[in-house]
Amino acid sequence: MMRRTSLVFCLLIVTLSLVQQRPSYAAFADGFADSAFRQRWQRADQSVADAQTSRSWVWGQQIGPRSFERYQESPQNNRLTQYFDKARMEISQPDADRNSEWFATNGLLVVEMISGHMQTGDQRFEPRTAANVPIAGDPDSPSPTYASLGPIATTNGYNRSENRQGQRISSVLAANGQISDEPNLATPNTTIAHYEAVTGHNVPKVFVDFQQSLGDVTNVLGTFGYPITEAYWIDTRIGGQTQRVLFQAFERRVLTYNPNNAANWQVEMGNVGSHYYRWRYATPMHYFQGSENKATVSEAGTIALNTEGYQGALVDSQPNDPIFPYKRIDRSKITAYQAKIYRLLKLENRYVMLTILPELGGRVYQLTNKATGQNLLYQNPVIKASHLGQRGWWLAAGGIEWAAPTEEHGYLESEPWDYRLEQTNDAARVIVSTTERHTGVQIEITVELTNDSQIVNMRGNYRNPTASPQPFQFWMNAMIAPGGINHLQPSLHFVVPTKQMIVHATQDSALPAPQQTISWPTFNNRDLSRYATWNGYIGLFAADNLSGGWAGVYDPALNQGLMLVDLDPNLPGIKTFAFDDQFDRSLYTIDGSDYAELWHGAQRTFWDYPALPAGQSRSFEAHWLPLHDLGDLSAGNRFGAVGLDRSSTGHLVVAIQPSQAFAATPIKISSEGKLLWQGTLDLKPQQPLRIELEQLVYPNRPISVEWAGQTQALVTP
Known part of the structure; x- marks a missing residue:
């Protein structure tokens, strides 16, 4: 980005003719949104990445998100940007000279965060609250914030300092803005070597030397801009340890000097890019994860899970018991938790990694979106016999479980399932299977990843080999906890494209009784699709036929979620459920963790029990798409998802x-x-x-x- 004193190319109101232009951008490869961005990064940081140069990063090791952000003078009034830990790159005029040093520029992000004025044009700014983000160290560091620098920073021509070349810096800036002096901090490296007359600030030798050392790999002025504060010592926390470092804010960057670091890493760029991204978008920054891995499947060893001693408390049911031959539980005989070893299967491609536990109901235990590195499914820290379910107990282990032959969670989530693995040139699969002992129905489910798609495919078949019809329900239940925090936030959004829902069960007294219909998403002036509006747990079935459509769960604050796409008419049921903050989570876990449920079933509701005729079978498909960086979820299909946000x-x-x-x-x-x-x-x-x-x-x-x-x-x- 050029300085604000640059020529203003256009002061006219934007007309539709600008929208008709089609700017040309270079090919997108290896995570870089444009080849100009790649060239700038490679010139400065490729040798660091290859361990050929030992110094700190100019842009950062990882490649961040790309966006078209509003900018008045750019075609269509927005410009291509890409974020890195240390800064943001942007192309304001895509048809300009690509060989120019100023074709791909470096935003004045520090100025924006300190002033609270977000730049959306050469001379256009939008007021925001200054960034209450620590300028250095851990996210919760007690160091000064960008906002606290306002009284001492030169963002509007004020707060200039006198020329103090030759003096040494010993001033300490506290988080509350107070400045004190500690003479012992005045070392040769802090000697002021340059006075910048444009902004009126002094730069110590250690920062001047670092900038000059980069002269062969980057445009120094275009990378740093002018200094806008003096250099100060501050107390910060790095990796949980309190340390004192020297910092200075420039228009585009923050520099820190930590004499405790290795010699070539004593001066580092602050994480201005990731700080700005969180300030502007209020969500974490996710990085591009490039991989050419084909889909693979393997027996990945075992996993130890802290398991309650419930198995010795199981008691046989009698033939007249509705759950026969499955077991009831005598809770007085449950013993303490012990680590138990479970077999672990792994299925992955370049986009997604799944783990499957055949001994715990053949469930998909983890579904990790490699773009964020985080699992989207709930992980109960213990395997506990909860007080829920048709048998009077149920293992809320997390993941995606297969529920049959009855409503709710069925009888199979604790049973060991058979499995086999398949590997082909274009896909990898885990096939889990069992015979349901209450009805005799045989169930087989294939979980598949192809080489080139992020979608997790699930194909199932259940068959009645007996001589008589069997009343039978089948559901898959995804227990979702976006963001890897194993807990729901008020920002959670249930996105189901239906106009009506059927109440299954609820503690919310403002909702009607079970099997009654309510409008969706708004009922009695409450947007029930937003978890923040709930008063008690709520379970709802989609009343409309969603065949061919989609349904999902998304958290805008964490910018992650999971959805079903291209819904199979053989699985007409969609159900949403979550506990509220008042629910006693000790019934199923030990740490207060929780989750949202997205059910997909072969019946419309739990009250539907169509008989499966003797000798007949039913097949179905389900397609799960992990989501991130959508802002909020609006729609999806087999091609992908679209999010609309403000x-x-x-x-x-x-x-x-x-x-x-x-x-x-x-x-x-x-x-x-x-x-x-x-x-x-x-x-x-x-x-x-x-x-x-x-x-x-x-x-x-x-x-x-x-x-x-x-x-x-x-x-x-």
Whole structure:
């Protein structure tokens, strides 16, 4: 980004003619949104990554998200940006000279965070609250924040300092803004070697030397900008340890000097890029995870899980018991927890990693989105016989369980299942199977990953080999806890495209009795799709037929979720459930952890018991897509997911996460016949594309998102 004193290229109100332009961007490869970004990173940091150079990073080791952010003078009023730990790169004029040192620029992020003015044009700024983010150290470090630098920083021409060249720095800046002096901190490295007259600040030798050492690999002024504070010693926490470091804020970067580090790593760039991203978007920054791994399957050894001694407390049921021949439980005989070893299967490709526990009901235990490195499924820290379920006990172990032959959680989640592994050139599979002992129905489920898709495919078949019809239910229950925190946040969103839901069970006295229908998502002026509105646990079935559609759970604050796409008509049931904050979680766990449930079943509700005729079978498919960086979930299909969200200023943000890589795919966004944005870009599952629109689109308006040769019709939030 050029300095704010740059020429203003356009002061006119943006017209639709600008939207019609199609800016040209270089191919997207290896996580870099444009080849110009790749070249800048390689020039500065490739040798560090290859261990050929020993010094700190200029941009950072990992490649962050890409977005089209609003910028008044750029085509379509937004410009391509990409975040790194240390900074952000941007292309404001994609048709300019690519050989210019200023083609791909480096934002004034430090100025924006200190001043609270987010830049959206050469001379256009939007007011925000200054960033209450520590300038150095751990996220919870007690060091000064960007916001606290306001009274001493030069972001508007004020707070200039006198020329003090030759003096040594011994000033200490406290988190509350107080400045004191500790003469023992004045070392030769802190000697002021340069006075910058443009902004009126002194730069110590250790920072001048570091900047000059980078002169061959980067544009120093374009990378750092001018200093906007003096250099101060601060107390911060790094890796949990309190340390004193010297810092100085520049327009584009923060530099720190830690004499306790190894010589070549004593000066480092602050994590300005990741700080700014969290300030601007209020979500964590996820990094591009490149891999060419094909789908593989393996017996991955074992896992030790702290397991309650419930098995010795199980008692035989009698033939007249509705659950016969499954066991009841005598809770007085349950013994203490002990580590128990379970066999572990692993299924993975370049996008997703699954683990499966055949001895705990053949469940999918973990579903890790490699783009975030986090498991999306609940992991109970203990295996405990809860007070729930049809038998009077149930193992809320987490993951995705197979529930049969009855409603709720069935009888099979604690049973060992048979398994076999399959590996082909284009896919890998785990097939788990069992015979359900209450009805005699045989069940087989295939969990599959292909080489090139992020979707987890599940194919199932249940067959009645007996001589008589059998009443039979089958459900899969995904226990979801986005973000790897094993706990739900108020921001959780149940996204089900239906107009009505059927109440299954609830503690919320404002909802009607079971089997009654309510409007969805809004009922009695409450948006029940938002977990924050709940008063007690709620279980709801989708009342409408969602065949071919989708359903999901997404947490906008964590920017992660999981959804079902291309719903199979042979699995017509969709159910959502979660506990509320008042529920006694000690009934199923020991640490207060919790989860949301997304059920997908062969029946519409738990009250439906169609008979499976003798000798007949039913087959089905389910397709699970892990999600991230959508802002919020709006729709999905086998091509991927689209999210619609609002920026802090109310501008509509469209995000696209494909389920597989698409090269040079045309993208077009329009509303009510008006073109809002278009371009041709590569798309990859690891790095959703985020597009912030300049033109205002009001809530509850139709919007069309065309990409990968298909169109998704949505309604704006």
